[in-house]
Amino acid sequence: xxxxxxxxxxxxxxxxxxxxxxxxxxxxxxxxxxxxxxxxxxxxxxxxxxxxxxxxxxxxxxxxxxxxxxxxxxxxxxxxxxxxxxxxxxxxxxxxxxxxxxxxxxxxxxxxxxxxxxxxxxxxxxxxxxxxxxxxxxxxxxxxxxxxxxxxxxxxxxxxxxxxxxxxxxxxxxxxxxxx
Ligand code: IMP
Ligand code: MG
Numbered sequence: 001x002x003x004x005x006x007x008x009x010x011x012x013x014x015x016x017x018x019x020x021x022x023x024x025x026x027x028x029x030x031x032x033x034x035x036x037x038x039x040x041x042x043x044x045x046x047x048x049x050x051x052x053x054x055x056x057x058x059x060x061x062x063x064x065x066x067x068x069x070x071x072x073x074x075x076x077x078x079x080x081x082x083x084x085x086x087x088x089x090x091x092x093x094x095x096x097x098x099x100x101x102x103x104x105x106x107x108x109x110x111x112x113x114x115x116x117x118x119x120x121x122x123x124x125x126x127x128x129x130x131x132x133x134x135x136x137x138x139x140x141x142x143x144x145x146x147x148x149x150x151x152x153x154x155x156x157x158x159x160x161x162x163x164x165x166x167x168x169x170x171x172x173x174x175x176x177x178x179x180x
Pocket of ligand 1: 099106
């Protein structure tokens with residue numbers, strides 16, 4: 001890994017792990033006695049998702065969806081495209097959409113509306129990270145790991161141009177990398 005692409009570690013893997021435990025416990029309490037379908041948004045949420053579902057003590061199903069809103073850079077194009085739909089119907093089910101980060105909110109706004117149209121029992125959003133200062137929609141996360149400043153982050157599933165997802169910590173990308 002090219003260390004000079006990283007400006008600093010923002011959230012350590014230990015901090016992520018302990019927050020994920022709290023989120024898992026909260027979801028377990030909130031949905032006590034209910035079944036839940038956890039929807040992982042590919043690809044960024046996959047690391048968080050794998051950790052989170054193992055901290056939830058409920059009758060769970062998992063499914064995967066992929067949409068894309070970004071080109072190659074660090075800001076949204078404003079367009080959302082379906083890449084891979086869910087494998088199973090969700091009518092009557094409790095859905096928790098799991099995301100890596102809420103930035104403008106455009107992606108999740110689209111996803112939430114898309115899934116709500118399929119008549120699930122409920123739809124909530126769980127995101128590891130949230131950049132509230134960047135929001136362009138009304139969207140709010142129901143479960144949020146960490147609120148962060150407006151800095152581009154990588155690691156723990158988050159990428160820059162598809163790279164660096166495997167970094168264990170959440171790190172701030174060096175602005176030189178993207179010319180910021
Ligand atoms: P939104 O539609 O603007 O909320 O964009 C959400 C998506 O943008 C996330 O799922 C990420 O894939 C990507 N994204 C936004 N901010 C960052 C960041 O700081 N690092 C890596 N990916 C990001
Ligand atoms: Mg992404």
